[in-house]
Amino acid sequence: MANAWNRVRRASHATAGATRRAGRSAAHAGRRLGRGTRSLGQATRRLTHAQGAGRTGLGRLIELTSAHSAGDAFVTVALAGALFFKLPVGQARGQVALYLLVTMIPFTVVAPFVGPVLDRFRSGRRYVMAGTLFARGLLCWGMAAAIRPSDALTLFPAALAVLVLSKAYNVSRAAIMPSVLPADITLVAANARVALFALVAAGAAAGLSTGLTAWIGADWVLRATTALFLVAGVAAVRLPRHVDSPDLEADLDADLEPDLEPGPEADPELGVTADLGAAPHTAQETGTPGAGQGTDLGADHKAGLGTGQGRKARSRHRWRELIRVGPVVGEAVRANAAIRVQAGFLVFFLLFLVQDGNIPGLAPHITLGLLAVAAGGGGFLGAAVASWTRSRSPQIIILGTLALATVTTMVTAVFFTLWTAVVVALAAAFAQGLGKLALDAIIQREIAEEVRSSTFGVAEALLQIAWVFGGLAGLVMSLSAHGPAGLAVVSAGLAVTFVWLLVRRRTRLAATAGRVPEPGGTPPDAPGGGAPTPQGAAWAPHEESDITPVVPREPLRPRRDDTKPLTNPY
Template sequence: MANGWGRARKTVGEASRLIGRSAAGAGRATVRAGRGTGRATVRAGRGAANGTQWVGRATRRLTYAQGAGRTGLGQLIELTAAQSAGDALVTAALAGTLFKLPVNEARGQVALYLLITMIPFVVVAPFVGPVLDRFRSGRRFVMAGTLFGRGLLCFAMAAAIIPGDVFTIFPGALAVLVLSKAYSVSRAAIMPNVLPADIALVTANARVALFALVTAGVAVPIGAGASAWLGAEWVLRGATVVFLFQGVLAVRLPRHVDSPDLDLEEEGGERPPRWRTMFNVGPVVAEAMQANVAIRLYSGFLLFYLLFLVQDGKLPGLAPAVTIGALAVAAGVGGLAGTAVASWVRTRSPQIIVLSTLALSAVTTVVAAVVFTLWTAVAVALVASFAQGLGKLALDAIVQREIGEEVRSSTFGVVEAFLQIAWVIGGLAGLWLSLFAGGSAGLAVMAAALGGSLGWLLLRRRRRSDARDARVEAARAAGPRAGSDAGTAPDDRPAAPRERPWPDPPGTTTAVVRRDDPPAEKRTKPLTNPHG
């Protein structure tokens, strides 16, 4: 009996020891698994952090390439890209209330929407531009003010979203748009001050626009998803943080972004009336503006004309939603392609670029009017967006090169206003023609308008060239003394300012330049940029 109990106890003890060893082994395995999981998690976190750092370093290499980090252009690119993301968040948050395009509603409501979009530009042209010109010595703070102002407006609109206070949301949204355009005008005006010696103006403008498009394209789906999940008020609060942080960074831009006030009395001249200088911009800028006005009118026409053709069933081939998606994708690809091409054509003349985009638009529209199908409509949407993006970048470069510091912001304000008015007029024309004209007829009208604009601009350019050649021949025939006098009063334009030795000392500025044949871009570097 005792032996039986002993054997039983021994068996139980061995079983207990086996269970204990198994439990210990399982515990050690669990610990090892936990350590492995923890190390894997840490490695994954480090990998994500390394990936983020790699993307950040790659982005910084792109924005600071070719001396852009030394002159401040890289910082300006990053600042503009971030504020573009903030604007995209605001658009995504308000898409369901204010800025949703009412395609399926009455044409009268769409026309009202178009007219409302003109309000901020009517404010920018006569008021914001001259104010920015008067504060050239504090442009960093002006840009920071536009960012801080948008941040505070977003905070106020976020508080008004839940109660549905339209009287706060609607004026706030228009004010955000005004400040956004004021930032764009100021940014375009300071571009020559941060331009490196190895980058042309068109390329620099394209680099800024490219990063702004990419960040906006990333921010829009994020903002739309967050708005659907958390609510529009939280997206606006996020935009508030973005704008306030970027306002701080705007103040930290290099000091040579600011331009000293121009004292014309020291130059022996008088300051011309501002309104006269704003509109008398010379033939080169005027030609580029007129070509871009035609392209922008064409773009606005196509947007609303094609949308209502799809709504009315006059553009068959695919389902309406798919057709609209194809047109939208084509427009997006065209805008991105225009920016990419602008960064590639580094040594081309911006005047030739502008006229080439107008000619491309006219030829494509003629082909689409003759053979009107869904895919030719997609092609004209792509070409219109391409021409609008590339032509506007070339126009910016021309204004930055040809217009002096004293009225550059005002000129950009006038340019933005004219382009927006042209877009609205084109959109209204598209609404009207979509009532009774089919696809071919409407595109034929626009082809005639584009072809007429191109022919008129080429004819004026030829006349200016002939007049210049005649003056040169007359000067040569009259001799050196008469030739020097003859060159001081060309046709109906004021005499150009005296030529200065290159480079001028830092801190000086150029006057408004009006000439038919400007020198190369690298000879018109801003005199306020010590790094150029």
């Protein structure tokens, strides 16, 4: 009996010792994990706050956008298992076309209305961004309760609302980029840095959410995403105050004298505009003087436009400037639309070629995996290359990406194999990512504050429609055309678009160089030289000219709390 008791006691001591050792090992591992996590966080913070990004608020915006992208990845993976959101790859092409129309077209219809709403709340952009994050968190909580019974009436409207709110966040984020831009970073590089961290966060979140969905279920992943969006919303409110654009009308009403007489240069019927936010070197970069597209609210106030009639006039000016965005922005949007058509075409054309066995070499699922990896790697490579740019013109970058997409598509049409298909998928994703970053930089530089969000909303809608159009064309051409024939048609369209844009650009630059007068000189095309333009006055061309006139005006005074360092406060 005593021996048995001794054995039990020794076993108890051994168990207690093993438990203590296991606890010490776990604690040691936890400390090492905590130190590793802190080191990773500190390294990430050094990267996001480099080159003055921490002082201007760009670093915080990068971290916030990374959380936003991670939340979107969680939602996408969680909904991927729902029956309603599965892409019917192996089913009829008509069902895939219906999927495109149902999931993309409503979003493109709603997207143009997002920008004007955001433009009305320029002085509270932090709260708008926080509101989109909070609303997505609540929608994720509702979808978590509807995903197990596959309640499509709840899932589809909620998922569509999440898409629209995600786009609203992206539009707001792009609109405030000039406000947080450090002095030694270009707009293209800043946009690329945001996109690069967002892609890394989305990729890591996609892998993590895949494992969590298999372990605890999609509903709990959506509930965890709710917490992530709520925390991100609080971080959005804590962005620097200079992110919010000053209320120019209120400042002018308070600061300018009410008895100012209207000047002839401020006549609202002339449609005269002035640049509120373009850098001083914009004319040299674009070849177009006064490339900014904003409305001179100070001149409107001096002309007595502070009443209801003045607000209507300013509204008309905003819509006119939104429609007539200028040749530089129009050229960039058209080039990106052509790239989006090619990207949408390749996604569905190559997908059904693989399904029909028209791309031999490997098993279909391996081929699809290679194409998916090439597309993801191309987008990441585009963001990385854009982050290395220093003084490259965004217009040249966009034309270069269009030329790259054209050449690779032509080569793939001539030498069509599995590996050339992988290369064209990589090049298309690279061109799409890099071209979009350059387009964002052009809009941020050329479009004034009061219509910038609206311009971003319209541009996003047009690009989304172009992608859907390309996808539908890929579906149709996969019925009758093989790989070389379909790619030849797309490459011909890209080549025609590239040549057309290049000819228009050269013509515009040549005409602009011939019509721009020297300071204090004579207007162009004046018979006999004409009378010299008085010094200090701005020459205003005919309103059908593509040259944007600039009105001399007094600089607007910033708010007292607008203390954004390292950037131009105007």
